[in-house]
Amino acid sequence: MVPFPKCYKQSSKPSKFCPGCGYGLMFKMLGQVIDELGIQEKTVLGLDIGCSLLAWDYFDFPTTHTHHGRTTATMVGFKLADPSKVVLALMGDGGGYAIGLQNLLHAAIRNNPLTALVLNNTCYAMTGGQLAPTTLEGEITSTTPKGRDLTITGQPFLGPELIRSVAPLNAYVARGSVSQPAILKKYLRTALEKQINDKVFSLVEILSLCPVNWKTDAKGSFDFNLKMQKIFPCKEL
Numbered sequence: 001m002v003p004f005p006k007c008y009k010q011s012s013k014p015s016k017f018c019p020g021c022g023y024g025l026m027f028k029m030l031g032q033v034i035d036e037l038g039i040q041e042k043t044v045l046g047l048d049i050g051c052s053l054l055a056w057d058y059f060d061f062p063t064t065h066t067h068h069g070r071t072t073a074t075m076v077g078f079k080l081a082d083p084s085k086v087v088l089a090l091m092g093d094g095g096g097y098a099i100g101l102q103n104l105l106h107a108a109i110r111n112n113p114l115t116a117l118v119l120n121n122t123c124y125a126m127t128g129g130q131l132a133p134t135t136l137e138g139e140i141t142s143t144t145p146k147g148r149d150l151t152i153t154g155q156p157f158l159g160p161e162l163i164r165s166v167a168p169l170n171a172y173v174a175r176g177s178v179s180q181p182a183i184l185k186k187y188l189r190t191a192l193e194k195q196i197n198d199k200v201f202s203l204v205e206i207l208s209l210c211p212v213n214w215k216t217d218a219k220g221s222f223d224f225n226l227k228m229q230k231i232f233p234c235k236e237l
C-alpha cells in the first residue's frame, strides 16, 4: 500500500469527501510530488468554492479559500507578494472554466508563475450536480434532466486546449486522469518544476470521479471517466 504523503496533516480525522470521490486520488499524487520535491515548507494552496474547499485542512502547509472563481486571481497576487513560495490554485471545472475563466486566461497570457489545477467532474458538484461547461453530450444533470443538448448549450469545454492557445510557448499545459495516477503524478511534478525552475505558468486539468452526482458505483465511475477521456484527451499539450 502506498503510504499517505508526509505533507498531509498527520492527525486522524474523517474525510469530508464522499466515498469514491476523485479529489482524494488527486491529492495523494499531489502530496507525493510535494514530498519528493521537498517543497512542503514553501508551498501555499488556494482553494476555490466547490468541493475543492473540503481540502482546507488536508495538507500541513498554509491553505486559503477564495470567492468562487477567484482562486487564480488571489493566488497570482500571493505569488507577486512572495515569489519565493510555490503557489497552487485548485478549482473545479465550474470555478475554472465558467465563473473564473477570465482570471485563468489572463494568468496564462501573462505567464504568471503559479500552478493552476482544474478538477473536471463534468458538473457543479457541491451545489447538486448542475450543468457545467464540461458536461458531456447527453449527460443527465439536475439542470439537464433529459441530458445535455449540444444544440442548446454548445460543446463540452476544452480548457487546456484554450489555455494552450493563449499562453506563451514555455508555459506548461496538460490533462491527466485519476484513473492513470502515475501519469497524472508525472504531469503534476512537471507543472511544479516549471513554476519553480522556469518561473512560468502551468496548468493541469484532472479528469475526476463524482459518484454522488453521476449516480455511479465504483465500476460505473471509472467507465464514466473513460468516456470523459474520449472527449477530453489526456496528454501534455
Ligand SMILES: Cc1ncc(C[n+]2csc(CCOP(=O)(O)OP(=O)(O)O)c2C)c(N)n1
Pocket (backbone or CB within 6 Å): 048, 049, 050, 051, 052, 067, 068, 091, 092, 093, 094, 095, 096, 119, 121, 123, 124, 125, 126, 127, 132
Ligand atoms: C459568486 C458565487 N456564485 C455561485 C456560488 C454557488 N456555488 C458554490 S460551489 C458552485 C459550483 C462548484 O462547481 P465546480 O467549480 O465545478 O466545483 P466542484 O464542486 O464540482 O468541485 C457554485 C455555483 C457561489 N458560492 N459564489
Ligand code: SF4
Pocket (backbone or CB within 6 Å): 016, 017, 018, 019, 020, 021, 022, 023, 051, 121, 125, 126, 209, 210, 211, 212, 213
Ligand atoms: S459531490 Fe462529487 S466531487 Fe464533491 S465530494 Fe462528493 S463525490 Fe466528490
Ligand SMILES: [Mg+2]
Pocket (backbone or CB within 6 Å): 092, 093, 094, 119, 120, 121, 122, 123, 124, 125, 132
Ligand atoms: Mg465540477
